[in-house]
Amino acid sequence: MLNRDEIKSYFKLENSHAKKELGQNFLCNQKTIDEIVSLLKLKEDDVLLEIGPGLGALTNDLVGKTKNYTVVEYDAKFVDYLSRAYEGQNIKIVKNNILKYREYYANKIVGNLPYYITSDILLYIAINYKKLDTAVLMMQREAFNRICAKKGTKDYNVLNIVLAYVFKVTKNMIVVKTSFFPMPQVDSVVVSFDRRKDIDDKMIKPLLTCARAMFLNRRKTLFNNMNSLVRDKEKSMEIINSLKFSPTCRAEELDLEDFLNLTQVLLQLGIIKL
Numbered sequence: 070m071l072n073r074d075e076i077k078s079y080f081k082l083e084n085s086h087a088k089k090e091l092g093q094n095f096l097c098n099q100k101t102i103d104e105i106v107s108l109l110k111l112k113e114d115d116v117l118l119e120i121g122p123g124l125g126a127l128t129n130d131l132v133g134k135t136k137n138y139t140v141v142e143y144d145a146k147f148v149d150y151l152s153r154a155y156e157g158q159n160i161k162i163v164k165n166n167i168l169k170y171r172e173y174y175a176n177k178i179v180g181n182l183p184y185y186i187t188s189d190i191l192l193y194i195a196i197n198y199k200k201l202d203t204a205v206l207m208m209q210r211e212a213f214n215r216i217c218a219k220k221g222t223k224d225y226n227v228l229n230i231v232l233a234y235v236f237k238v239t240k241n242m243i244v245v246k247t248s249f250f251p252m253p254q255v256d257s258v259v260v261s262f263d264r265r266k267d268i269d270d271k272m273i274k275p276l277l278t279c280a281r282a283m284f285l286n287r288r289k290t291l292f293n294n295m296n297s298l299v300r301d302k303e304k305s306m307e308i309i310n311s312l313k314f315s316p317t318c319r320a321e322e323l324d325l326e327d328f329l330n331l332t333q334v335l336l337q338l339g340i341i342k343l
Contacts, residue, residue, distance in 0.1 A: 096126040098248035120180030178204035187212040204262040236262040279332040283320040292316040
């Protein structure tokens with residue numbers, strides 16, 4: 070782990086700076102790093118993926134822990150730094166946008182997620198990583214509060230539905246903002262996402278399609294959003310009545326079980342596909 074002065078020296082040498090628009094805040098707290106590594110419970114045969122390693126705060130404590138370790142980094146200067154720092158070591162360094170990375174073999178994932186694409190990355194992991202056991206991810210506290218929103222609240226959305234189906238979500242620790250350089254405006258949270266073993270993977274995308282359709286316009290009733298998908302008012306009302314939903318309720322009033330039941334009906338009718 071580089072300390073604050075070393076990070077400053079690196080950027081001075083590179084004649085560069087941390088990019089706020091990419092969420093580049095670098096962890097400088099060894100206790101937090103130790104906790105994250107412990108939560109991963111790594112074994113030699115694990116396939117580990119690290120998202121956005123930056124200057125290697127976590128990488129230095131993860132390299133050598135497994136036989137198969139890949140880091141995906143978007144910023145070219147950090148890819149160059151990591152390639153030099155870990156030359157000859159058992160680590161695969163990939164320059165890519167994580168959302169465009171297509172090797173879905175990891176059973177363990179770790180990373181500090183940029184605020185502006187936290188939701189996109191969580192959906193990407195939920196949909197694609199079928200072999201995943203656990204992901205230990207750090208995110209800003211506001212992002213965590215959104216993904217844990219309860220039904221009936223203004224923050225309750227599509228992501229809540231999908232994550233509740235795929236993962237058991239556990240808040241492990243708060244990481245104060247002074248643990249980073251440059252210091253962000255808010256604290257972060259380390260969260261474990263343990264993939265449930267009893268889910269049907271084929272249901273994830275239909276559930277996502279259903280939830281997106283029902284949340285298409287939050288201010289509209291379930292009936293109106295349903296009709297935008299079904300395009301048949303009579304059929305839309307039949308579906309709602311069959312599930313004993315009120316036609317005037319809204320998507321944020323439905324829980325995971327409600328969405329699963331609705332998805333099953335829409336699949337049976339051929340309105341959405343597997």
